[in-house]
Amino acid sequence: GAGVSQSPRYKVAKRGQDVALRCDPISGHVSLFWYQQALGQGPEFLTYFQNEAQLDKSGLPSDRFFAERPEGSVSTLKIQRTQQEDSAVYLCASSFPGLAGGRGNEQFFGPGTRLTVL
Amino acid sequence: GQNIDQPTEMTATEGAIVQINCTYQTSGFNGLFWYQQHAGEAPTFLSYNVLDGLEEKGRFSSFLSRSKGYSYLLLKELQMKDSASYLCAVRVAGANNLFFGTGTRLTVIP
Numbered sequence: 001g002a003g004v005s006q007s008p009r010y011k012v013a014k015r016g017q018d019v020a021l022r023c024d025p026i027s028g029h030v031s032l033f034w035y036q037q038a039l040g041q042g043p044e045f046l047t048y049f050q051n052e053a054q055l056d057k058s059g060l061p062s063d064r065f066f067a068e069r070p071e072g073s074v075s076t077l078k079i080q081r082t083q084q085e086d087s088a089v090y091l092c093a094s095s096f097p098g099l100a101g102g103r104g105n106e107q108f109f110g111p112g113t114r115l116t117v118l
Numbered sequence: 119g120q121n122i123d124q125p126t127e128m129t130a131t132e133g134a135i136v137q138i139n140c141t142y143q144t145s146g147f148n149g150l151f152w153y154q155q156h157a158g159e160a161p162t163f164l165s166y167n168v169l170d171g172l173e174e175k176g177r178f179s180s181f182l183s184r185s186k187g188y189s190y191l192l193l194k195e196l197q198m199k200d201s202a203s204y205l206c207a208v209r210v211a212g213a214n215n216l217f218f219g220t221g222t223r224l225t226v227i228p
Contacts, residue, residue, distance in 0.1 A: 003160075004160070033214075033216075035213055040220070040221075041220050041221070042207070042218030042221045043161070043216075043218050044207050045215040045217070047197070048120050048214050048215055050214075055214075056213070063217070091160070091161070103163065103166050105165060106151065106163045106205070108163070108217065109153075109161045110160055111160045112160065
C-alpha cells in the first residue's frame with residue numbers, strides 16, 4: 001500500500017447515530033490531517049496530528065467531533081450524534097516534514113469517506 | 119480568516135491552453151499549492167510555489183506573485199483527462215494545514 005487509505009469509502013448514517021472513520025497514512029509519515037469537503041467546495045481543515053500528539057484541533061466544528069491517533073500511525077475521526085449538516089467527504093492527508101525536493105512537504109491525500117446523514 | 123478565491127468553473131477546448139487564477143489574502147504566507155481532483159477521487163499534488171516566479175513541469179506551470187497575493191496554474195495542450203477540479207491551497211506562517219479555495223471545475227471539450 002503506497003498511498004493513504006481510508007475506510008469505509010461510503011457511510012450512510014441515520015441522524016443521531018455515531019460514526020467512526022479510519023485513516024491509514026503512508027508508512028513513516030509523521031504528520032496527519034483531517035479535512036472536510038462539502039459538495040462543490042474545497043477541503044476545510046479539521047485537525048492535525050504530529051505522531052500521536054493532536055497539535056491543532058481548531059477546525060473541529062463542534063464537540064461532537066473527536067479524532068485520535070494513539071500509536072502515531074492509524075487515525076480515527078469519530079462523529080457523535082450525527083446531523084444532516086455533517087454530510088460531506090472526509091479526507092485524510094499525511095506528510096513527512098522536512099522531506100527535500102522542492103515540493104513543500106506536500107500532503108498526500110486519501111480517497112476520502114463520503115458520509116451521508118439521513 | 120483566510121481568503122482564497124478562484125473561479126468556480128471554466129471550459130476549454132482540447133489542445134488549447136487554459137489559465138486558472140487564484141488570489142489570496144492570508145495572515146502570513148508559507149507556500150502555495152495546486153492540486154488536481156477528479157470527481158470522487160483524492161486530490162493529487164501538481165505544484166508548489168514559495169518564491170515569486172514560474173515553475174514549469176511538463177504541460178503544467180504555476181506562477182506566484184507574493185506582493186500581489188496572486189497565482190495561476192497554466193495547462194498546455196489540454197487533454198480530455200484534464201477535466202477535473204483544480205484546487206489552490208495556501209499554507210500560512212505558523213500553521214501546518216492548508217487553506218483551500220473552492221476549487222475550479224475545468225471541463226475540456228472536443
